[in-house]
Amino acid sequence: MEKHIQEALRRLAKRFKNPGAMELGEPFRTTVGVILSARTRDEQVLKLLPAFFKAFPNPQTLAKATQAQVESKLSTIGMYKQKAKNIRAMAAMLVNEFDGKVPQTMDELVRLPGVGRKTASVVLVACFGASAIAVDTHVLRVTNRLGWVKTRTPEKTEAALLKLVDPKFQPTVNRVFVKLGRYICLPGKPRCWDCPVKDLCAYQKKNLVEPKDAAVIRADIERRERVMEELRDKVIE
Ligand code: SF4
Structure with a gap:
């Protein structure tokens, strides 16, 4: 499990390179x-x-x-x-x-x-620069689907993840799962066809069929990330 977790976080950090939207420096x-x-x-x-x-x-x-x-x-x-x-x-x-x-x-x-x-x-x-895991609705949903935890509340999810994830990797969890949850592991029908960790995921109802407008969806995800970064830059300036 530990190797799975590290591999998943490594892949997701590569796919989602930007910091969290509310990481505003000061x-x-x-x-x-x-x-x-x-x-x-x-x-x-x-x-x-x-x-x-x-x-x-x-x-x-x-x-x-x-x-x-x-x-x-x-x-x-x-x-x-x-x-x-x-x-x-x-x-x-x-x-x-x-x-x-x-x-x-x-x-x-x-x-x-x-x-x-x-x-x-x-x-x-x-x-x-401390080790901690912020659990929001995205982190809760995605870590349950992946099979890392079986929890229903943010509090229980945070406690379980803090035990499961090496402190060195804890800062990555919120950063990447918020973005995965927002763009790919959607609450309704997830876009598993575009998920970098689909082979490491335990979710039973994976949606692996790539739709016809996959290229449009991918471009839109990139556009939304770009917009978010531009907005974040204006706050940090
Ligand atoms: S494979 Fe699907 S359900 Fe699993 S984490 Fe990726 S998007 Fe979510």
Whole structure:
């Protein structure tokens, strides 16, 4: 199993070379980005972030902002009122308890308002080079289909994967499975015909017949990745 896992992650890292959409370099930006992306398309969040960070470039400015000021920068995404409340409280805690810096441990990160284990894991991997596995809906579905785990909740999936995957490879898991889940291992009918790990996958109902418009689908996947990278670059600049 361990060899299978390493081989699968190696192949997927080759196919999906870009970092995660919310890996925004600086810890404060990455934390805000991941909080805002909950149940929202990454593209929508990336589009609003340049103006957001222009208005609130650090925890201090965000902590001082009013709820209305923050909401006005987030109104294009779902649950923006709650998210505005959370990130204001998160910024206030950073300023008051962590010297204005994002902490570097799981225990401290999950104390921040709006930050659960998934967000904390992305921040630990992307900003501090730690080993962790952020489990979202894509990671949950794909690792179950592959046969690596038999779990139904993100919490149980994370615990099982942390035992199963060598710490050296843990940072790769979320990065590649989010993209595999978004483009190929779709929730309905997966595109197994284009999957780099189909020979390593335990899923019983594989869809291996390449459709007539396969070339169009592949080009669209590349286009979507390119768009995501361009949007991400604008936030990091
Ligand atoms: S072979 Fe199919 S079910 Fe298995 S991981 Fe790839 S896309 Fe998903």
